[in-house]
Amino acid sequence: MSETTDQPVVETPHGAGKPDMIVLEGVEKIYPGSTQPAVSELDLAIPQGEIVMLIGPSGCGKTTTLKMINRLIEPTSGRILLDGKDVTHVNGDQLRREIGYVIQQGGLFPHFSIADNIGVVPKMLGWDKQRIRERADELLHLVGLEPSTFRDRYPRQLSGGQQQRVGVARALAADPPVMLMDEPFGAIDPITRERLQEEFLDIQRTVGKTIAFVTHDLQEAVKLGDKIAVFATGRLEQYADPDTVLTRPANDFVSDFVGGGAAVRRLSLVELAHLELHPVETDEAGTSGATGQGTAAGSRNGVAVAEVDGSGRPVSWRHLPDRDAAGTPLVTVPISGSVYDAVDVMLDGCASLVAVVDEEGRAQGVLHWNDLVGGLRTRQGHA
Numbered sequence: 441m442s443e444t445t446d447q448p449v450v451e452t453p454h455g456a457g458k459p460d461m462i463v464l465e466g467v468e469k470i471y472p473g474s475t476q477p478a479v480s481e482l483d484l485a486i487p488q489g490e491i492v493m494l495i496g497p498s499g500c501g502k503t504t505t506l507k508m509i510n511r512l513i514e515p516t517s518g519r520i521l522l523d524g525k526d527v528t529h530v531n532g533d534q535l536r537r538e539i540g541y542v543i544q545q546g547g548l549f550p551h552f553s554i555a556d557n558i559g560v561v562p563k564m565l566g567w568d569k570q571r572i573r574e575r576a577d578e579l580l581h582l583v584g585l586e587p588s589t590f591r592d593r594y595p596r597q598l599s600g601g602q603q604q605r606v607g608v609a610r611a612l613a614a615d616p617p618v619m620l621m622d623e624p625f626g627a628i629d630p631i632t633r634e635r636l637q638e639e640f641l642d643i644q645r646t647v648g649k650t651i652a653f654v655t656h657d658l659q660e661a662v663k664l665g666d667k668i669a670v671f672a673t674g675r676l677e678q679y680a681d682p683d684t685v686l687t688r689p690a691n692d693f694v695s696d697f698v699g700g701g702a703a704v705r706r707l708s709l710v711e712l713a714h715l716e717l718h719p720v721e722t723d724e725a726g727t728s729g730a731t732g733q734g735t736a737a738g739s740r741n742g743v744a745v746a747e748v749d750g751s752g753r754p755v756s757w758r759h760l761p762d763r764d765a766a767g768t769p770l771v772t773v774p775i776s777g778s779v780y781d782a783v784d785v786m787l788d789g790c791a792s793l794v795a796v797v798d799e800e801g802r803a804q805g806v807l808h809w810n811d812l813v814g815g816l817r818t819r820q821g822h823a
C-alpha cells in the first residue's frame with residue numbers, strides 16, 4: 441500500500457511491489473436533488489499495472505465511481521490521487537487526455553472515419569498528421585483489425601465487436617497509463633465477447649495499463665480481474681482477488697451475489713501450467729514404429745501415445761495405458777488455458793482425458809479427469 445498523505449508517493453524500486461496508481465479516499469457522490477449518496481465513503485487503491493473489476497447490481501454506483509476518476513462527474517467529497525498526485529481539482533479536460541476511456545458500443549463518433557476516431561486525443565495533443573496516421577494503423581493492428589481495410593471506414597460499417605475493438609484502440613491512442621472501461625463488452629454476443637476478453641488480456645500483457653473495469657458479469661470479473669471490487673448500493677462490500685471473493689465472500693451480500701456455481705467459476709482460475717502432466721509420446725501418422733520425441737514401442741505400457749500429423753500436432757490416440765479410456769477421442773487444450781477450458785473440451789468431446797499442447801499445437805502431456813479434480817483438491821487445501 442502506498443502512502444496516502446499529501447506527499448508524493450515514494451517510487452518503489454523496480455520489481456519490489458507495485459505502487460498504487462489510482463487511489464480513492466473517502467469518496468462520496470450525492471447527486472443534486474438526491475438524499476441518498478450514489479457512492480459513499482469509498483476507499484479503493486488500484487496498484488500500477490493491475491486490472492480491477494468493479495462489479496455489483498445495476499444502480500450501485502459503478503459508473504459514477506468510474507466517472508469520478510476521470511472527473512466526468514465531480515465527487516461531493518473525498519480525494520482522488522493518480523500516480524500519487526491529488527487530481528481532485530486539476531483541469532478535467534487535461535486529466536481526460538491522460539486517461540483512456542472505453543464505453544459500451546465503443547462510443548465512437550459516427551461521422552468520423554475509424555482512423556479519425558482513434559486519432560481524437562492525439563489530435564487534441566497536437567500530434568502531426570503523419571504521426572496520428574501511423575499510430576492509428578499501429579493500434580488497428582494491435583486490436584486485430586487490418587489497417588488498410590478498416591482505417592477509412594465509418595463506425596456503422598463495422599460489427600459491434602469491431603466497433604468495440606476500435607473503442608479500445610482509441611482509448612490507447614495517446615498511451616495513457618490509466619484506462620477506465622465501463623461494460624465495454626456488455627452489448628456483444630457471448631461468443632464474440634469471449635474472444636474480445638482473450639484479446640484484451642493479450643493486449644494488456646503488452647501494454648500493462650492500470651485498468652478500472654466495470655462489469656455486471658461475474659464470469660468476466662473472475663476471468664479478467666487481478667482484483668474484484670464488489671459493490672452494493674453505494675458501498676464497497678469486498679475488495680480482493682477473484683479466488684478470495686469466490687471462496688471467502690466477506691458477507692451475506694457478496695455470498696448472495698456470487699451465488700451458486702462458485703466452484704465451477706473457480707475452474708477458470710486454475711492454470712493448466714500449474715498442474716503436473718502425464719508424459720505423452722508421439723508417432724507420426726502412417727508409421728507403426730517410434731518416431732518423433734518418444735520411443736513409443738518400447739514404453740507402450742505406461743505411457744499414452746498420440747498419432748501426430750506432419751506438423752507434429754496430435755490427431756488421435758494410438759495407445760492409452762488405461763483400458764477404460766479405449767476409443768476416447770483425442771481432444772486438445774492449450775497449456776496457457778485453465779482447468780475450466782480443459783473440462784469444457786472434455787465434456788464437449790465426451791473424452792475422459794485431454795492432450796495439453798503448446799503454442800505450436802504440439803503435445804506436451806496428458807491430463808485425466810481425475811487429475812483435474814485432484815488439482816482442485818490440492819488447491820482447496822491451500823485456500
Ligand SMILES: Nc1ncnc2c1ncn2[C@@H]1O[C@H](COP(=O)(O)OP(=O)(O)O)[C@@H](O)[C@H]1O
Pocket residue numbers: 471472474478496497498499500501502503504505
Ligand atoms: N446524473 C445523475 N443524476 C442523478 N442520479 C444519478 C445520475 N447518474 C446516476 N444516478 C443515480 O446514481 C445511482 C448509481 O448509478 P450508476 O453509477 O449509473 O450505477 P451503475 O453504473 O452501478 O449501474 C443510481 O441510483 C442512479 O439512478
Ligand SMILES: [Mg+2]
Pocket residue numbers: 502503504
Ligand atoms: Mg453503469
